[in-house]
Amino acid sequence: MALIEVENLVKEYKRKISGEGIKDALYHILHPVYETFRAVDDISFSIEKGESVGYIGPNGSGKSTTIKMLTGILTPTAGSIHINGRIPTKERIKNNREIGVVTGNRSTLYWDVPIIESFRLFQKLYEVPDNIFRKNLEEFTEIMGLESLLHVPERQLSLGQRMRCNIAAAFLHNPKTVYLDEPTIGLDSESKRRIRTFIKKMNDERDTTFIITSHDFQDIEMLCRRIILINHGKVVLDNDIEKVRKDFDQKKKVRFEVENNYAMKSGEHCLPGVSFQYIDSYLIEAEYNTEEVDAMTVVGFVSKYCPIKDITITGRDIETIVQDILYKRL
């Protein structure tokens, strides 16, 4: 059995309908009407130990709701979750010993006491032996740059510093799995960089499984080997990132720097499978379909008309691919 098994997971929220206009509104106070809203709609996946999964999708697609069910905060409306064989809401305390949870914009540390005191409380809470606690603290302090932060109360730290401390705190008890819901939201680039390095290291060296949601595709590209894309509460795509790139990235872009593109622009020359764009008089961008033509043909074609000074070939990044999948531009 995989570490995380999710089968036909459903979560419905009840929402109060407030009527339009005063008359309706008053009526609804006395006779509340509820509509049910399916935030997570029949989701299944399984995750093995040591995997690094990006759980992505547009705003309101049900990512946080899924994470809350995986971590035992919310009870599913239907379907099942097994984490290491346990149902998180049924064996809450046992499951919680083996997980770490980080939510962006929300701190789990104590506001008024130095960070190290919060860490010591967590040591007690998770019953971490002294030697492991010390070793982890030392290592995490180094990677995340916490030396100068540990003895400062949380209220005196910046958002980025606070989040670094929170993420370190979530790993102190050597959890098997860590769930990160938008951990880098609103952070400075220094904090983002440190956080990424840290999470990657934990996954590489300690085989810590993690699921991360993020709006920042750099997080996903750097950290995850697999993505699960959801939209309207349903899984749209679940695959290795590399595989996704190969499958969906049949379009590549070549950018030519030329003396002058007038000869091509005015001639309206075309090549099947390629679309040309003229940015200004020195640049030509060609987007081509890798199944129809290869790069050499495109280069040869352009060089017939204009002397080429420089070439760059780029694939599209995961963000654009995901946008294309979601909005069916493929």
Next chain:
Amino acid sequence: MSRIRHYIDLEKAYLYLGVYTLKEYPLDSIIWIISIILREITGFIGVLLIARSLDGINGWDFYAICVLFSMAMLTESLGQSFVDSVWSIGSHVRKGKFDTYLTRPAPVLMQLLGSRCNFQAMSTFTMALVILIYGWEHIGIPLTIGNILFVLEFIICGTILNTSIYLAFNSLNFWLVNSGNVAELALTFRQFSKYPLSIFPKLIIGVMTYMIPFGFVGFYPASYLMGKTDWNVPVLLPIVMLIVASAAGLIWRTGMKGYNSTGT
């Protein structure tokens, strides 16, 4: 067994954080202490004035009222010192703060109660002890081992009972998310516990004895000490405490289950 040791260790860690917080804000603590002492004193004077104008309330003279008032204050101040965060259930629900507690390996209620200590309230606890001893001496309540044990029993059971009533009321916030703090209602009822219950109409006596038994955090134990009741309070008190604590626990758990299913 090792579980219990673990929870004791954890509780110590929470208390330590409480002390640490206290040290962080020395000035705040002093202002806090002064203001709660003033509040208690004005409350006390109010009760005394009423007693005076009634020429002793129903056979309760000045010293008897000292004993009654101080006993009610003992449980209240002890609760404020250690478990005042029952009062933050409402804000925890509104801000979704239980999410964090639910992902940690300890009972949610324990984490909640550990999240804030107001050791400053130990000052009013001390004040209450002084007033109790003062009234006790003047009335001439015998200083027997039985009576001393009863006071200890009262401090423990009374505080748990008091906190359980607050827990029950505060747990209503799980259902009434948008309607202010319904738990303030409990404080209104508690006002009655400062006066000898016997001066009130039967209905209020009934409510304070059988429904929201604040009578057991002041009136009945004080009456027992002064020989003003036939009730066997040392036996009744823990029974009432157990019943109320179970009921409060049930309301809390039901509320928490709702939180699990609806989110915030």
